[in-house]
Amino acid sequence: MHEAAVHPHAPPQGFLRTHVFSVDHKVIGKQYLDLALVAVCTGMVLSWLMRLHLAWPTAAIPGLDKLSPNGAAGGVITPEYYLSLMTMHGTIMVFFVLTTAPFAGFGNYFLPLQVGAEDMAFPRINMTSFWVTLVAFLVLISSFFVADGPALSGWTAYAPLSAVGKDAGPGQGLGQTLWAISIAIFCVAQLLGALNFIATTLDLRTKGMSLARMPFSTWAWFITAVIGLIAFAVLMPACILLILDRVAGTSFFIPSGLVISDRLQPHSGGSPLLWQHLFWFFGHPEVYIAILPGFGIISHILPVFARKPLLGPRAMIGCLIAIAFLSYTVWGHHMFLSGMNPFSATLFSVPTLIITIPATIVTLLWIGTIYGAKLRFTTPALFCLGFVSVFVSGGISGFFLAQPSIDTYLHGTYFVVGHFHFVMGVAAMFGIFAGTYFWFPKMFGRMMNETLGKWHFWLTFIGVYCVFMPMHYLGLAGNVRRYSAFTDDYLKPLIPLHRFITIAALFTGAAQLIFLFNLIRSRFRGPKAPDNPWEATTLEWATTSPPPFDNFGGKPPVVQRGPNEYGVAGAGGADYLMQAAPEPAPAR
């Protein structure tokens, strides 16, 4: 570590500086996680409302008319309000949960600890990026309270629907502008965060922490930061162009000759496909921004509970890098039927299919790690196993959608909804759950309740299969997505299956209350956690639980070996060697 890189700030004094406007990466990490918790509760309630409406379109939901007198008069959701709920659900979940928790949250807390640093490279920028994220979230949420409701053009906000303004119907007024502003602000926060992650990984590693000795989770956060740096740098200008189209009369995404509500639009020369290209150039890497930290977390945690090293550590890191690189070559697979040149479909299809090779290898490495292991079935271990299963289920359906010829039938159906919920939604959530149960003792100095954790796992694991597997069947039957009601003749027979999904979603959602209860109760009442309760090797376990302000009490650890030393002869009969532990005496 460079001398100059030792961070200069002393422990803060006073409540505000310690807990609110803190520059400590650990406090900031927890703030991100708390924000994600609020966001995920909001997003999940929105999904319940949508599912209730899909199963029983005329049912009145008590109290909903208070939130939106126009969108849900008498508690019955209107078609436009359904689309608003859907748009907000997608936006909140993708940006403020799946990006915020596994990357910004856990990454902020544990990346500096895992590389043996005292803080992030730029603590003030780190604090700024959290508060900017919070502003983005508040701007988005505020759109629930504007006159014609939140945006309704989906989390993808396809132009020209998102660009032409009020003429295009409800949800296209201030709500859509706020959406674009919120996402542009969010991009700023992510860019600042990504820079910080990259600088910290490259510059602040402690003595002996070579790149090859970095834990898999650190690798994943580092690679994710590189992806994010490029992806958000494209989405931010795209959002600014969209805002300009909406408020300044420009025509980046609006062609000439559009007639909306019998009014010829005063725009010309723009291209709706330009928005799609810009959005998906961000959007596909975003899928990996959501899931790669999960890859890292699982690869980090699985060996701890398998009590053996991860199979193929170099192959794992190679696959993460390959996936990151390939993620930039596949965005057009979202656009096979968009009207882009059909010749390019094959061009985008091939790298999409090629991504399945590293993804398959990664999965096999996890399964191969479990082979012959002595598994300790703790809650985080169960969520790791669940992650592998749901990732396989979600990844397999990608095989279908990657092929333009099959996408011709399945595009725009529930098959796609089932696919991405499994692979980037549920899998990423399982990564977050595994990380939470695993790192909670370090973050709060207390253990979570194992019995409640296991109930949470079993109900969630079975629940998500009941919710998302049937969506594949719906898609095969041609069930179109983003419909607020199924009035078409061929869709009516599918309504019973939708009701099953709704009931399963409500049950699975209710099971999350167990997690919430466990989380809050353990924070105050959980039994005291030792420094290294899981007998893990990495540096975050080589300090107290929770760590002191400067992480290692002024004595930066000196790393002796990689993170993968399980199933070896350790000190005192242990079966592992910590990264910073001195070489044990040779056994006689």
Next chain:
Amino acid sequence: MGKLFAVVLTIITVVATAIFVMRVWWLPADISVHGPWIDHQLMETMLSSGILFVVSQLALALFVWKSGDRREGRKIKIFPGGAVPMVVLATVLVGAEILALTFVGSKVWASIYQTPPDPNSLAIDVQAEQFAFYFRYPGADGKFGGIHPELMNEASQNFFGLDPAHDTAARDDIVVPTLAIPVNRPVLLTLRAKDVNHAFYVPELRIQQDFVPGLVIPLHFTATQPGKYELVCTQLCGLGHYNMRAYVEVMPQEQFDQWLKQQAAQQ
């Protein structure tokens, strides 16, 4: 706990797969010339990825079952051969599968979207707008009239912005809200969007294509079974999206000629 996980995962895998195999919910019968190729490609993919799904889930279940073994003195075991054979095997097997799927699949795709339409195709103009589809047949002169966005008007039902006063080709254009096509005859649709993105999706025809404002997109196919099918919008277009639909009526040529005459008389 390991045994419980293995049992639950096995049940999930068996039930999920059985529902696919028994085709409890399945594609509607195909009614297009190109559809069987898509269905074939889908079945190929279903088979190979289905095997991958079942094998991976069951391997996971089996290893988890065995790893819960608590006997004294049991030592951990490294996967036979380590990671290298696994990486090579995955690359070769998945790589070969990708090549096979791509070679066959791109031909299927090309036959639908990259081959030029049959020169004898029946040309029909399609306009999508919030929240309806309109179809235009060229009338007796075989020519479509020009499109003038400034003349588009819902109240006077000038959905295409035609100018019959000055444009002779537009005078006999037939505009209807239903897509009628003759069976076994190639059809060439020209897709235009009036306001925002929409999409053309008829599950039975195994075809889907976006309408994009500013672009004129050709789409061609041949229907093989007479009947009435639903055409639905699959691109989010606003509050009435879920209700945006039209019917496709596939009929024998003589009946189609008759139908077209009737429509012409009503214009």
